[in-house]
Amino acid sequence: MLTATARFGDSDQPLRFDDRHGIGLVINKFGRIGHALADYDPGMVQRLLDNLDLIRAALAEHRPDLPVYVMSGTLLGPYRDGRIMPHDDDADLGYLSPYDHPADVVREAFQLGRILRAAGFEAIRASAGHLQVHFSHEGRPDAYVDLFTGFIDEQGWWQHTFAIRLQARRDQVVPTIAIDVEGRPEPAPRDPELMLEANYGPGWKVPDPSYRFDIPRSVQDRFWGWFSDYGMDRTMWEDFYRYDIEGARVPLGSAPSDYARWLAGRIPAGARVLELGTGRGHDALWLAAQGFDVEALDYVRWPMRAAAEAAREQGAGARFRVLNLYDLRRVVALGAEMGARREPLVVYARGLLGNYWDIGRPVLLRGLSMLLRSGGQAHLDVPRSSLLPQPGTGVPMHRAVPVETLRAEMAPYGLRIDALHDADEVVEDTPWEAGTDPLPTTRMVVTWQRPVR
Amino acid sequence: MAATGAVKRLVRAPAKAFRKALFPDYEVVLRDIRLAFESVEAAHRGIADLQVENAALRSRLDEAHLRLDEAQGRLDEALPRLAEGLLEERRLNLRIAELTDLVTEIVLPLHDRDIDPQQLQRLAPDTL
Numbered sequence: 001m002l003t004a005t006a007r008f009g010d011s012d013q014p015l016r017f018d019d020r021h022g023i024g025l026v027i028n029k030f031g032r033i034g035h036a037l038a039d040y041d042p043g044m045v046q047r048l049l050d051n052l053d054l055i056r057a058a059l060a061e062h063r064p065d066l067p068v069y070v071m072s073g074t075l076l077g078p079y080r081d082g083r084i085m086p087h088d089d090d091a092d093l094g095y096l097s098p099y100d101h102p103a104d105v106v107r108e109a110f111q112l113g114r115i116l117r118a119a120g121f122e123a124i125r126a127s128a129g130h131l132q133v134h135f136s137h138e139g140r141p142d143a144y145v146d147l148f149t150g151f152i153d154e155q156g157w158w159q160h161t162f163a164i165r166l167q168a169r170r171d172q173v174v175p176t177i178a179i180d181v182e183g184r185p186e187p188a189p190r191d192p193e194l195m196l197e198a199n200y201g202p203g204w205k206v207p208d209p210s211y212r213f214d215i216p217r218s219v220q221d222r223f224w225g226w227f228s229d230y231g232m233d234r235t236m237w238e239d240f241y242r243y244d245i246e247g248a249r250v251p252l253g254s255a256p257s258d259y260a261r262w263l264a265g266r267i268p269a270g271a272r273v274l275e276l277g278t279g280r281g282h283d284a285l286w287l288a289a290q291g292f293d294v295e296a297l298d299y300v301r302w303p304m305r306a307a308a309e310a311a312r313e314q315g316a317g318a319r320f321r322v323l324n325l326y327d328l329r330r331v332v333a334l335g336a337e338m339g340a341r342r343e344p345l346v347v348y349a350r351g352l353l354g355n356y357w358d359i360g361r362p363v364l365l366r367g368l369s370m371l372l373r374s375g376g377q378a379h380l381d382v383p384r385s386s387l388l389p390q391p392g393t394g395v396p397m398h399r400a401v402p403v404e405t406l407r408a409e410m411a412p413y414g415l416r417i418d419a420l421h422d423a424d425e426v427v428e429d430t431p432w433e434a435g436t437d438p439l440p441t442t443r444m445v446v447t448w449q450r451p452v453r
Numbered sequence: 454m455a456a457t458g459a460v461k462r463l464v465r466a467p468a469k470a471f472r473k474a475l476f477p478d479y480e481v482v483l484r485d486i487r488l489a490f491e492s493v494e495a496a497h498r499g500i501a502d503l504q505v506e507n508a509a510l511r512s513r514l515d516e517a518h519l520r521l522d523e524a525q526g527r528l529d530e531a532l533p534r535l536a537e538g539l540l541e542e543r544r545l546n547l548r549i550a551e552l553t554d555l556v557t558e559i560v561l562p563l564h565d566r567d568i569d570p571q572q573l574q575r576l577a578p579d580t581l
Contacts, residue, residue, distance in 0.1 A: 102543070106550035114558075128547055221536075225543025328551050333559050 019243060023140070026087065033239060033394065037143060038086035045084050045182055048143050051135050052091045052186075055145055058119040059095070059112065066112075067174040068095045069187045071148060071160075072199060078181040079192050080205065087209045090132075090144050094160060094189075096173050097151040102226040105129070105151045110329070112147070123147075124234075124301070125327060129161040129227035134301070141242070141302070149227070161227060164198045165219045232326050232357050233396035234299050240431040241280065241303045247429050252310035253285030258425050259350045259443065263379055264290050267346050274338065274345055274371065276364075277352040279429060281307030281320060287348075288318035297323040297334075325352075325367070326360045335370025344375035351427070353382040353406070354398050361409060369413040372448035378415075381423070382406065384440040387432050395431050403442055410446065419445040 008015060017025045024039030037044055056068050070078070072092035077085035084091070095112075097105045106128040113131055116123040122134045129149035135142040150160035150173070158168035172194055176187035189195045196204040200211065241247070260283035267273070275284045275296035280303045284296035288311065298304055301322050308320040323330055338345060347368060356364065368378050382401050389399035407417050424438035472479055 102546040103549040103553075106547055107553055110550065110554045110558075128550065221540065222543065225540050226546055228544070228547055329555055329559070332555055336559065336563060 026089075033243070034089050035143065036087045036089055037084060040143065044143060047135075047137060048084075048091050048145070049182060049184060049186075051133070051142075052093060052145050053184075055093060055116065055121065055133055055147065056187075058116060058121065061119075062115045063112070065098070066095050067176050067187070068093055069176045069189050070094075070179070070181060071189065071195060072146070074181065074186075075179075075188055075192055076196055076200060076204060078179055078186070079188065079196065080207070082180045082182065084182055085207070085209075090146055092146045092148065094148040094150050096170070097149060099151055100154045102151075102153075105149060106227065109149050116147075122301070125230045125324065127161065127223070127227040127229050127231070129223065158198075159222065160195075160198075161223055163213055163215045163219065164195065165216075165222065166194075166198045168194060228326075228359070230324055230326050232360065233355070234324070236394060236396050236431065238300045238302065239394075241300055244429075244431075247280065248306075250280075250282075252280060252307055253282055253289060253314060253316065255282045256286035257283055257350055259283070259379075259381060259423065260286055260348075262423070262443070263287075263346075263348060264292070267292075267377075271346050272341075272343055272376075274347050276325060276347060276349040277355075278307070278320070279303060279351075281310070281318070282429075283348070283350060284318045284320070285310060285314065285316050288316040289314070292346075294318040295321070297321050297325075299324040299326075325356070325364055328363045328366070331363050331367040332370065335367050338371050339373050342374045345371055346376050347371050347378035347380075349378070349380045351381065351430075353380055353401055354386075355396055357397070365410055365413045365415060368410075368415055368446065369448055372415070372446075376447075377418075378446040379443065380446060381425075381441045381443045383427075384422075384442055387427070387439070398427075398430070398432060403444065406444070414449050414451050415446050416449055417444050418447050421445075 019025055019035070023035055025033050026036045026039070027033060037048070052070075052074070059066060059068055069075075070092065071094040073085055073088040073090070074092045077083050077088065097108055099105045099108060109128055109131075113123055113125055116131065116133060123131050124134065126132050126146075131147040132144050133147065134144045148161045150158065150164070152158050152168065152170055152173075156167050156169070157165055158173065159165050172191045173189045175190060177190055177192075178185040179188040179192065180186075193204075264287060270291055270293060272293045273284075273287055273295070275287075275294065276298075278284045278296035278298045279300070281296055281298075284294050285307065288294040294317070296307070296318060297320070299322060304320045304322050307318070310316070311318045311320065323334060325331060352364075372378060382403065383398070384400050386399035388395060388397055391397050403417070403420065410417065421443040423441050423443050425441050426436055427439045476482075
């Protein structure tokens with residue numbers, strides 16, 4: 001290792017890499033900016049383990065038969081020396097499903113997600129086989145707990161998100177044993193070393209803070225196929241809003257986009273508006289202030305809370321909720337909920353399609369076809385040139401999608417593009433260096449037509 | 454002629470004795486040379502046979518290469534389709550789970566009150 005001392009500017013203070021709350025930041029094992037447990041306050045580890053135990057208790061109450069155990073970093077550190085690793089960034093739980101078929105395993109995982117939500121946890125779905133349970137402490141985001149899904153298939157392969165696939169017998173995993181984690185007994189897989197080697201390779205006994213996962217393609221492909229990815233850049237967007245201090249200084253609702261102003265002049269006064277992918281909620285709050293009945297959603301959590309709070313303070317009446325547009329089940333439920341009101345709806349999605357992965361479009365279009373059944377229009381824009389067409393590191397994608405592609409994809413859902421409008425819009429409030437030059441976009445007006453049977 | 458024959462008969466025995474004294478293995482060498490010539494002839498025949506066989510094998514190898522190239526081409530073409538099909542098949546599991554979850558957790562609870570007992574009676578009987 002090479003070390004050197006450097007000075008930035010003329011300050012004598014040591015350089016710090018902190019978030020807005022003063023909590024230190026690290027580059028984590030996924031190559032992204034994140035937090036290490038050692039950078040939090042001294043009570044962090046015990047608080048994290050308390051939270052982990054609460055999750056175990058909630059699961060045990062409803063599923064006493066389900067073996068839940070610590071795994072990944074929360075098994076590795078404590079199994080070596082009884083301590084949580086200071087450079088770790090979360091706590092990890094896993095469970096062994098009684099099912100051996102991926103479809104049954106996923107159905108059960110959905111049910112476990114509901115159990116945790118009903119118990120009051122902020123459980124977000126990272127994949128059909130991975131939940132993240134988030135916590136706050138004194139108004140700040142605290143370290144989270146992962147819940148990973150494991151099962152043994154009928155060929156005897158122990159598959160465990162997100163890095164384990166090996167031949168194993170059920171009796172090598174359960175019944176669990178107890179290991180010491182920072183002075184408290186926690187359940188662990190029956191043969192911890194089997195899991196540790198599968199997770200970290202044969203060198204797991206030697207601490208390696210720079211460890212990076214190298215998951216075989218055969219494992220990645222299976223988990224992608226069976227469990228998909230419900231996050232799809234969510235972490236990156238959340239990180240962006242979390243660390244974008246400059247953007248957070250702009251009073252919410254004070255910076256509507258050109259598109260929102262344009263829309264306001266084209267829809268009936270007081271119309272019901274549903275904004276998809278609202279981000280910080282500037283447009284939604286501004287539209288509400290213009291007298292529209294606005295509901296807005298996004299899959300990023302902190303901006304939704306901030307926007308809801310701003311709406312309350314401003315008396316704007318806009319409602320905000322966290323909803324993941326990659327989650328078919330949530331989108332269909334939203335469509336049913338909105339459709340039940342039997343009123344025309346204006347759906348507004350600015351800057352969504354350019355950042356929305358192809359895998360989600362059938363879900364979005366299914367949702368639109370439900371949302372527009374009682375009439376109304378969807379207003380969506382799509383960039384005509386790409387800022388970042390290929391996935392980057394730590395930055396979400398941004399790319400053009402041809403209107404004709406969208407038109408063809410919409411048709412089977414009864415969706416029709418009724419009008420196209422070219423626009424030039426400055427893309428601000430994004431993780432990219434978009435500059436101040438306007439980006440050419442196409443605004444689409446979409447309606448739903450009842451299919452002829 | 455008779456005289457020449459007589460000379461030869463007279464000389465043959467001493468010459469043979471002389472040759473035997475000077476080169477005792479003459480007969481053996483002579484026999485070996487004949488054998489060697491025969492071997493060379495056999496080798497030539499073998500080489501010719503091998504060349505024919507080699508040409509046939511070369512021809513078969515060329516054909517095999519062609520077939521292998523064709524098969525490799527088909528495999529290269531098929532592998533992405535297979536991988537895509539495998540992914541599609543794996544994703545069907547997720548789709549089944551999502552749809553089952555939707556039906557049991559949303560569709561049925563939402564429409565519970567709409568169940569018409571008369572419609573229920575009209576459902577086709579299923580296997581016992």
